[in-house]
Amino acid sequence: MIDTLTIRELHVSVEDKPILRGVNLDMKRGETHALMGPNGSGKSTLGLAIMGHPNYEVTSGTIELNGEDLVEMSPDERARAGVFLAFQRPIAIPGVKLADFLRHATTNVRRPDRKEGEELIPMREFRKELKGKMQQLQMDVEFARRYVNDGFSGGEMKRAEILQLAMLQPKFAILDETDSGLDADAVRLASESIAEIGREKMGLLIITHHDKLLVHNPPEFTHVMLGGRLVETGGIELANELHSEGYERIRKAYPDADAENQAMLGKIEAQPVG
Amino acid sequence: MATDITQAAPSHIGEINKYDFRTVTEGVFKAEKGISAKIVAQISEMKGEPGWMRDFRLKSFEIFESKPMPKWGGALDLNFQDIYYYLKPADHQGKTWDDVPAEIKETFEKLGIPEAERKFLAGVKAQFESEVVYGSLQEDLGKQGVLFTDTDTAVKEHPDLLREYFGKIIPPHDNKFAALNSAVWSGGSFIYVPKGVKIEFPLQAYFRINAENMGQFERTLIIVDEGASVHYVEGCTAPMYTTESLHSAVVEVVCKKGSRCRYTTIQNWANNIYNLVTKRAMAYQDATMEWVDGNLGSRLTMKYPSVYMMEPGARGEILSIAFSGAGQHQDAGAKLVHCAPNTTGQIISKSISKNGGRSSYRGLVRVEKGATNTKCNVVCDALILDPQSRSDTYPYIEVAEQDVSIGHEASVSRIGEEQMFYLTSRGLTEAEASTMIVNGFIEPLVKELPMEYAVEMNRLIQLQMEGSVG
Numbered sequence A: 001m002i003d004t005l006t007i008r009e010l011h012v013s014v015e016d017k018p019i020l021r022g023v024n025l026d027m028k029r030g031e032t033h034a035l036m037g038p039n040g041s042g043k044s045t046l047g048l049a050i051m052g053h054p055n056y057e058v059t060s061g062t063i064e065l066n067g068e069d070l071v072e073m074s075p076d077e078r079a080r081a082g083v084f085l086a087f088q089r090p091i092a093i094p095g096v097k098l099a100d101f102l103r104h105a106t107t108n109v110r111r112p113d114r115k116e117g118e119e120l121i122p123m124r125e126f127r128k129e130l131k132g133k134m135q136q137l138q139m140d141v142e143f144a145r146r147y148v149n150d151g152f153s154g155g156e157m158k159r160a161e162i163l164q165l166a167m168l169q170p171k172f173a174i175l176d177e178t179d180s181g182l183d184a185d186a187v188r189l190a191s192e193s194i195a196e197i198g199r200e201k202m203g204l205l206i207i208t209h210h211d212k213l214l215v216h217n218p219p220e221f222t223h224v225m226l227g228g229r230l231v232e233t234g235g236i237e238l239a240n241e242l243h244s245e246g247y248e249r250i251r252k253a254y255p256d257a258d259a260e261n262q263a264m265l266g267k268i269e270a271q272p273v274g
Numbered sequence B: 001m002a003t004d005i006t007q008a009a010p011s012h013i014g015e016i017n018k019y020d021f022r023t024v025t026e027g028v029f030k031a032e033k034g035i036s037a038k039i040v041a042q043i044s045e046m047k048g049e050p051g052w053m054r055d056f057r058l059k060s061f062e063i064f065e066s067k068p069m070p071k072w073g074g075a076l077d078l079n080f081q082d083i084y085y086y087l088k089p090a091d092h093q094g095k096t097w098d099d100v101p102a103e104i105k106e107t108f109e110k111l112g113i114p115e116a117e118r119k120f121l122a123g124v125k126a127q128f129e130s131e132v133v134y135g136s137l138q139e140d141l142g143k144q145g146v147l148f149t150d151t152d153t154a155v156k157e158h159p160d161l162l163r164e165y166f167g168k169i170i171p172p173h174d175n176k177f178a179a180l181n182s183a184v185w186s187g188g189s190f191i192y193v194p195k196g197v198k199i200e201f202p203l204q205a206y207f208r209i210n211a212e213n214m215g216q217f218e219r220t221l222i223i224v225d226e227g228a229s230v231h232y233v234e235g236c237t238a239p240m241y242t243t244e245s246l247h248s249a250v251v252e253v254v255c256k257k258g259s260r261c262r263y264t265t266i267q268n269w270a271n272n273i274y275n276l277v278t279k280r281a282m283a284y285q286d287a288t289m290e291w292v293d294g295n296l297g298s299r300l301t302m303k304y305p306s307v308y309m310m311e312p313g314a315r316g317e318i319l320s321i322a323f324s325g326a327g328q329h330q331d332a333g334a335k336l337v338h339c340a341p342n343t344t345g346q347i348i349s350k351s352i353s354k355n356g357g358r359s360s361y362r363g364l365v366r367v368e369k370g371a372t373n374t375k376c377n378v379v380c381d382a383l384i385l386d387p388q389s390r391s392d393t394y395p396y397i398e399v400a401e402q403d404v405s406i407g408h409e410a411s412v413s414r415i416g417e418e419q420m421f422y423l424t425s426r427g428l429t430e431a432e433a434s435t436m437i438v439n440g441f442i443e444p445l446v447k448e449l450p451m452e453y454a455v456e457m458n459r460l461i462q463l464q465m466e467g468s469v470g
C-alpha cells in the first residue's frame, strides 16, 4: 500500500486570525509537489500546521496520514509517524551539538515505540552513517560538532536541514524554501541531494520561489496558494508559467482570494512587531 | 554530654592509616546539641589540638555570637541550638543503611553508583574503598613535595605553614557563617603545592575523604606556591545526605606569583539543607584563580566564590551554575575584587529554575583605587522552565578608577516555544527536548569539568528534569 497524506477543508488560525481557509491536498509517497504562491499567502502556515506547531490552531478540517488523524498527535508523534518539515527559518539551540541531537532524533524516529531513557542507536553505527551522509552533502564532518543552528550561515542552516532529512528518511517531507539563502553552487548541490535522498522515496512538498530546486525535482503537481487557499493545481507547466510570468494572472482570476491575501498582509503590517 | 570509650573503632580504619588518613581511636564522642563556648572548647580538646587553635576557635565563637544574621540572600529559618556541631566519625558509622531515606537510595540507583560508594555517600560508611588509588597517588605527590592531607592532620603536622594562611584569607569576622565555621570546623582538605610543581591530574577530595571531610563544617586551605599549578575537585554529583540541616564550609586559596589554581565543586544537596559557604582566593602577580561551581538541590544555598586580585597581572575567573527545583532557593554568585593594575576578571553564571524553584545571581565587581587598566566581564543567564519558578539578578559594581573596562550582560529566558517545536518536530518528546535545551544551556560549564563529572552532571540534570531528585 502506498502511503498517503490527505488534507481536507483545512482551516488554520494564528491568534484567532484565520490564515488557511479550506485547503485540500492529496499526496502519495513517491510524488513531488510544488507549492507556490505570493508572500504571505499561507504556505509556511500549511507546513507548520501539518507538523503541529502549537500556535497554529486547526479550527476545522483534517490532516491524515494513511487515514490516521495527525491533528490529534503531538509534533514528535507526527515525526515518528513519518512527517518532516524543513524549516524556512531553522531555530538555534545553543549548547546542543548537531550530532547529539540527530542521534537522539534518528533513534526515536526509527524506533517509534522507544521509551524515554532507552538506549540510543550505537555510537559507531550512527557516526558511520552520519559521516557518509555528510560527505554526500559535501559537509565537513566537524560540522556535526557545532551547536544546532547556532551561528550557522543561511546556507549552512539549509544544508543542516537537508542532512536531517537524509538521516530521518520520512514518508513525507515539506521543504519550506530550502533553496533560499544558498548561493548558485549550493542550490545545485541541494537540489541534487534532495533528488537523491527524497525523490521517488518520499512524498515531497516543495515550497519555493525559485525554479532551481524544481529543475532537479520536477514536480508532478504544482499548487498555487493565494489568500489561504489552494486556488489552482496543475502540472510542471504551471510552475514554469509562474516562474516566468509571476502571479498576475492568478490574482486576476481569483480576486476574492487575492483580496484576502492583501488583507492578511495589511493586517499584519499594521501590527507592532511582537 | 558523655564520652563513651567502650566502642572500638572499626578495623578497616586502622588499615588505611598508612596513607595518612585520620584514624579514629578515641571511640565515640557524643556531643550535645547546640553551641556554646564550652562545646567549642570541647571540640578542640577532643581533637587534641594545640592551644592556638583552641583560642582561635573560642575567639571565633565570640565573633559568631556578636554578628547579626546576613540580611541578604534567602530566608534562614535556622535554630543554632538545634544542631550537632561535632560528630565523631564513629557517630556516622553508627548510622545504618536503613536510616537513609528511600528517595536518596533510589537516586543512587538511578545514578548507577556502586554499592560501596552509595553507603559512603549516604554517610553510612566512613571510608570509600579507594585506598589503593589514593596510596599510589599520595606517593607520587609526596615525591614532589606536595602536601595533601585533611586539615585536622595539617594542624598537627604542618602547623607553621598552615598558620601562615589559616583564617587570613577569610577571617572569622568576615561574616557570621565564616565565624561559625572557624569555631566548630572539622575536616576539609589542606593542600600545599611547592614552587614550580605542576600537578597534571585533578586532585579529588573523593579519594581521600573520611567521615569528617563529609562534615558540615569543613575547612579547606590550598596554597599554590610560585609558578605551581593544581586543579582540585570536590564533591560529587550524588545527593549529599546528612541528618543535619546546616552545611557551612570555608575554603581559602592562596595563589602566589605566576601560579594557577582551579577549584571545581559539584554539589547536590538533599532538600532540607542550608548550604552556606564562604570561598575566597587571593591571586598574586600573574597568577590565575578559577572557581568552577555547580550547585544543585538544598533548601537554600548562599555561595559567592571570590577572587581578590592582589598584584598586577592577576586573573580571576568564576564559572557558576545553579539548579533550583521545588522548594529550593539558590542564591549564588561571585565576587571579583581588583586591587592592582592590569588585572582581569570574568564571571559566567548560569541558573535554571524549575517547579517553583528560585535562583538568584548576586555578584560584586569592585575596582579599588589604583587598579588601573583592569578588565572585567560578567555574563549571567537564567533559564526559567515554568511560570511558577523565579530568577533574580543582583549585580553590584563599584569602581574607584577611570581606566577600566567592565562588561555586564544578563539574560533571562524561558525555554522557547520555537526551540521546543523544532526539537519535537524531529521526534524528541517534550521531556527529552527540554532536558536537551537545559543541558545545552549549561554546556559551557560542563565542558570545563573532568570527564566523569561532566557525564554525571548531565545525568543529574536529566534526573532533575524528570523531577525525581530531591
Ligand SMILES: Nc1ncnc2c1ncn2[C@@H]1O[C@H](COP(=O)(O)OP(=O)(O)OP(=O)(O)O)[C@@H](O)[C@H]1O
Residues within 6 Å of the ligand: A014, A019, A037, A038, A039, A040, A041, A042, A043, A044, A045, A046, A055, A088, A264, A265, A268
Ligand atoms: N506566528 C504568526 N503570528 C502572526 N501571524 C502569522 C504567524 N504565522 C503566519 N502569520 C501570518 O499568516 C500569513 C501567512 O504567512 P505564511 O508565513 O504562511 O506565508 P508564506 O506563504 O509562507 O509567505 P512567504 O512566501 O513570505 O514565506 C501572513 O500574513 C503571516 O503574517
Ligand SMILES: [Mg+2]
Residues within 6 Å of the ligand: A043, A044, A045, A088, A176
Ligand atoms: Mg513562508
